[in-house]
Amino acid sequence: MNKASWSGIFLVVIGLVLGSAMAFGVYQVExxxxxxxxxxxxxxxxxxxPIALQADAGDPIRGAPLYDHACAGCHGTLGNSDRPLHGxxxxxxxxxxxxxxxxxxxxxxxxxxxxxxxxxxxxVADVIAVIRTFP
Numbered sequence: 001m002n003k004a005s006w007s008g009i010f011l012v013v014i015g016l017v018l019g020s021a022m023a024f025g026v027y028q029v030e031x032x033x034x035x036x037x038x039x040x041x042x043x044x045x046x047x048x049x050p051i052a053l054q055a056d057a058g059d060p061i062r063g064a065p066l067y068d069h070a071c072a073g074c075h076g077t078l079g080n081s082d083r084p085l086h087g088x089x090x091x092x093x094x095x096x097x098x099x100x101x102x103x104x105x106x107x108x109x110x111x112x113x114x115x116x117x118x119x120x121x122x123x124v125a126d127v128i129a130v131i132r133t134f135p
Contacts, residue, residue: 048106050098053121058097058129066123067130070114079134090131100128 068077075081079090094100104124107113119127 047094047096047099048102048108050096051102051105052098053101053125055120055122055125058125058127058132060126060129060133063123063126063128063130066119067127070119071127074111079131091134097125097128097132100131101125104128 090100090103094103101121101124102108103111104114104119104127105116114124
């Protein structure tokens with residue numbers, strides 16, 4: 001091989017080494033920036049005033065398809081999504097069914113309200129019964 005071929009190979013190797021080093025350095029800078037971000041702490045919101053539903057006792061069997069349709073997209077199928085207030089936390093922070101009914105009806109924090117046209121009072125009671133079955 002002549003001198004020109006070796007210099008071409010040498011330049012390609014140097015380019016690959018420098019490019020890899022730069023890419024690794026950028027990754028390290030980004031990783032350090034991600035590590036410096038402090039996650040937002042999540043604590044329970046002050047509960048809304050409880051409301052009374054005009055409904056019989058909730059039935060988790062009837063509520064399961066309603067929960068899957070109206071709630072699972074954000075809260076997960078077992079209330080275990082990565083949202084700040086998922087099912088198990090709701091059970092801990094809001095043990096009163098009237099408070100959960102108020103959250104569903106009026107909306108709360110980032111959760112939108114649910115109108116009676118979307119879920120009847122009985123539907124809400126059934127969905128709350130589903131939430132109470134979560135671990």
